[in-house]
Structure formats: C-alpha cells, structure tokens
Amino acid sequence: MIIELKGVWFAYPGSRRYALRGVHMRVEGGRVVMIEGPNGAGKTTLLKVLALLYRPVKGAVLVNGDDYWSLDPRTQLSLRRRVVYVHERPILLRGSVLENVALGLKLRGVPGAISGALETLRAMGLEYLAERKWRELSAGEAQLVSIARAVAVQPELLLLDEPMAHLDEDRRELLVEILRELKSRGVGIVVASHWPQDELLRIGIDRVVRVVGGEVRAL
Amino acid sequence: MSIVEEVLEITLRSLAVSGTATLLASTWSVPLAYILAKPGRLRGLIASILEALVGIPTVLLGLALYMLFSRSGVLGFLHLLYTAKAIVVGQAILVTPLITVTACRVLKSARESFEEMALALGADDLQAMAIALRESLPGVASSVVMGFSRAVGELGIALMLGGNIRGATRVLTTAIALSVSMGEYDLALYLGAILVAISVLVSVTVKLLEEVQGP
C-alpha cells in the first residue's frame, strides 16, 4: 500500500492558520519513515492526513494512485481500514485491556476478536495486562496497550505519534523489537517524534522527514 | 380522598408529567447536542443562543405557549390547554436548552477523542458515533437528570398551561403554591420536601445504575 501526499494544505476548522503548507510526502509498505520537528510543527496533523482522517483543504491524497477523497465511501472505508493511527495520548474505552485491544477486530466484524486480541498481547509480552481495567494502567502501560490495539488489526501501514513518550528503557527496547518484526513482514511504519530517538535507528529507518512550521523538508 | 392519597396522586402525576417531558426533550436534545458538538460557525451560534435560553423564565415560556394553545391561538384546535399534555409539551421545550447545552459539552470531548480514535482504528461513521455516545453515556445521563430536576421543580408552565385543576393537572409545585396562598405552610413544606427528595432519588439512582453497568 502506498500513500502519497501531493501539495497538501490543511487548516483546522475555525482556524485561519495553515497547519500544513504544501506538503509532498510518500509512505509505503515495508518502509520506516521518521517524522521529526519541534512542538507545533505539524507532525500530528501530518500523521492524521496520512491516516486518511483529515481531509486536506488543498492538494491530493493518493492511495495506490487513486485520489482518496474523491472515492465513494465504501471504498474509502476499506482503504482506511488498512491504515491505523495511534494517538499521542492513549485513548482507551471503558472496559478491560483485552476488550480494548479487541476493538479494531470487532469493528471489522472479525470472528474471534477476543482470542485475536489475546494473541497480540501475548506476542507483545503484555499478557499480564489483559484483565486490567482501562483506569488501572500507568501512562506507559496505556501507551503500549493502544499500540497493541493497532497492531492487532494487522495494518499495512502503522502510524505512531510519539510512541516512546512514556516508555522506560526496557519497553522502548520491546517496541523497537516489535516494530522491526512488523517491518520485516512488510508493514509500513511512520513514527513522529519531537526528539531524536537513537533506539528507533535500530528499526532501520529508511527516511527522516523534518517538519517545521507546517512545511516538510526531507533530510 | 384522604390527604395522603391526594398527595400521593399529585406526586405520581408530577413524576409522570415531568418524566415524560424530560424523555421527550431528550429524544431531540441529545441528537442536537451530538450535531452541535463539532467546531463550526453556525454550530457555535446555535450553541450560544441555547446557552442564553437555559435560564428562560418559566412564566414567560408559559405565557407564550398559553397564547399558542388558547382557543383563539394558532394551536387552539389541539384543545391542549389545561391538560397534563400541555404541561408535558411546555416542560419539554423548557428543558431542551439545558439538556442540549450540558450534553453538548460532554459529547464535544467524546467526539474529539473517542470518535476520532474509533475512525483511526477502522470504524465506519455509525460505529464511531455509537462509541462516542457510549463513552459519554454517564455525562449525557447527568444532563437528562438535570433536565428532569428543572422540569419537576418549575411552576410557571404547570400553572399557566395546566391550570392547577385538582385531580387532573395539579402537580407538586402548583400544589405548593396553592397551599402557600391558603396559609397551609406545613403542607407546603411537606410537599416541597417530596419534590426535593424526588430529584435527589432520581439523580442517585442514575449514578447507581452507571456503577452497576461498570467502569
């Protein structure tokens, strides 16, 4: 799966400032792209455009060559289901960790969502969290759970917003391992971060994109 | 009819009338709140108008509806005046701004976080809406409770549209007003205590139901 931004401009509703200004960018399966830049640069906004959540004001989002925002809603949905974005601040639903991790599978009507979720938690070494309530998690645990929830649906593109923010050294190591494994299976990964993370280099970053003031410069 | 029976009858009527009015108001207020819970010029304008109407005097609304429902009024042919139905309609309109505005606040943050999270995980629009609504259920329930509390405690509409007819449209607040005017202060206080107790009970029950449903 390839997502390409062609001269994308984006402004939040009710805001007259552009958060993205004429961005060109390309992400694809099996590649790791790192987006860096200072606070307020537009990293989160860029990820949400790539995740097919925000519609640009100007410019086009091409998915496998098709202009996503002029496709019919059903095609849009089936394409959007192959890309998953993980928020900067974990957003969990009331209920257990296991139910949360099963959410994406349930939304797709996959039979055996719960056992699929358990499998993912196991593979990520997070099985011990399965029965915890959403409220009974530390910031780092919540972050890992929201990443697990994304991984569970086996996306072709995984977009992570500051995934390391609350993780200790061991968990960062764990996440790098997981991402490396996903990459080797052909999953495209985009990671946004406002500080350089040497750990991430070990996933094998193919490209670093620097965002400043809503503009993108490839390094 | 003994006095106890009469008080019981009035209490049950208050519950039925204001409960119906609140549920009726919720059927349009909650969807409206959901729609308004997104950024936008027009939405903002509608929301601020509704905010201003939260404290509308009940006598004023009562008077306006009285003119509509009276025999020579536009809606006179409905023959609603001095029926319990008229009070239901009036109270439903009365609590619409309150329920909409308070539910909107809850739904706004739910739409920003839960709805977007659901979409990011592959939900379709309906699924995302269902998730946002479910996560804001406790907050929306509190707005509905507030609406009920305002409805059951208002006097102007019940008096002007209901007419305080014994055995037909007399509710707790109009009964209190009548006792006061007749100098029966003890009875008035007794009825007032029932009124407050009802609001508190409804609120506590809703909270308990939420806890049974689980965090």
Ligand SMILES: Nc1ncnc2c1ncn2[C@@H]1O[C@H](COP(=O)(O)OP(=O)(O)OP(=O)(O)O)[C@@H](O)[C@H]1O
């Ligand atoms: N909901 C919003 N409404 C209006 N403007 C917004 C909104 N979210 C972000 N912005 C603006 O868009 C710009 C880019 O924000 P964005 O969140 O993409 O930055 P970021 O690079 O992710 O920053 P950080 O490192 O702090 O996460 C900022 O100038 C911000 O003020």
Ligand SMILES: [Mg+2]
């Ligand atoms: Mg950000």
